[in-house]
Amino acid sequence: MAHDPDSAHREAANHGRARTRSERHRGSGGGGRVVAGFAAGVKEVVIVLAMALVLSFVVKTFLVQAFFIPSESMEDTLLVGDRVVVSKLTPGPFDIDRGDVVVFDDPGGWLNQPPPADRGPLLDGLHDGLVFVGLLPDTSEGHLIKRVIGLPGDKVECCDAEDRLLVNGEPIDETSYIRPGSKPSEVEFNVVVPEGHLWVMGDNRGESSDSRFHDPEGTGKEGSVPMDLVVGKAFVKIWPLDRISMIDSHDTVFSDVPPAGSQALAETETR
Structure with missing residues (x-):
């Protein structure tokens, strides 16, 4: 049979066009x-x-929330700039104990802070949003952090002949946590902590505006902090890195303190 060169060329051209269309189709599918x-x-x-x-x-x-320490009131336990983590399970599933370090909302008039720096609406909004969802530590605006000295019903007074606080008549040795050189209190007081309240004091007693200075009648009613204002218990320092450590409640300081009301009952029985 005679070979038709034109037919061979047409078949080759048709094959090439078909292959090109197939490659274009494959390329289009890959992009998709x-x-x-x-x-x-x-x-x-x-x-x-x-x-x-x-x-x-x-x-x-x-569960937990991070807070920034803005003042000197808890030195040397907590320094300005420290970040702490607060457990919101206390109070709640876990009770507050004497010696615990707690964060609480301002009961009213305790804080006298300058307004926060204005970063502009965009940065302020971003910052507030990240704090709201918990990705940044709270700057502690509107919050305070102190150590619990008296529980509801406790009688707390300053001071005995050796300059020690007394809780329910039992003197306590606070040298393990108050700032070196600080006296337990320069201010004398003798209060009974109301039900549902806490008597709180800073570890840096000379620089702490705490329960002592917000109780003008000296009864404990105004200086004590309502339990429902407590955000939680601070239990660990997470920043700076060289200060990462657990926050000690120093519960042994209060181990000999009798239960609330026991001193009043004993005094009544001896009359």
């Missing part, structure tokens, strides 16, 4: 898969971030 994969990846990242924000908010609201 890339776009779809990118979109899926973005969606996954958004979902993960949203879950992380929700989880952080839940943890901050119900």
Whole structure:
């Protein structure tokens, strides 16, 4: 049979065009898969971030929250600039004890802080949002941090002949946590802590505006902090790195203190 060169050329051309169309089709499909994969990846990242924000908010609201220490009132236990983590399970599932370091809302008039620096609406909004969900420590605006000295019903007074505080008539040795050189109190007082309240004092007694200075009648009614204002118990320092450590409640200081009301009962029985 005679060979037709024109026919061979036409077949080759048709084959080339078909292969080109196939390659274009494959190329178009590959680009679509890339776009779809990118979109899926973005969606996954958004979902993960949203879950992380929700989880952080839940943890901050119900379990733990970080706070920034803005003042000298708790030196040398806590220094200005320290970051602490507060357990919101106390009070709640766990009771507050004497010696615990607690963060609480300002009962009213305790704070006299300058207004926070204005970073501009965008940065202020971003900062407040990150604090709200728990990704940044609270700057402690509107909050205070002190050590619990008296529980509801406790009689707290200053001071005995050896300059020691007395709780329910028992002198306590506070040298393990108050700032070296500080006296337990320069101010004399003798109060009974009301039900549902706490008597709190800073470890740096000379620089702490605490229960002593917000109780003008000397009865403990105004200087004591309502329990429902307590945010939680500070239990660990997380910043700076060289100061990471647990916060000691020094519970042994109060180990010999009798139960609340026991001193009043004993005094009544001896009359």
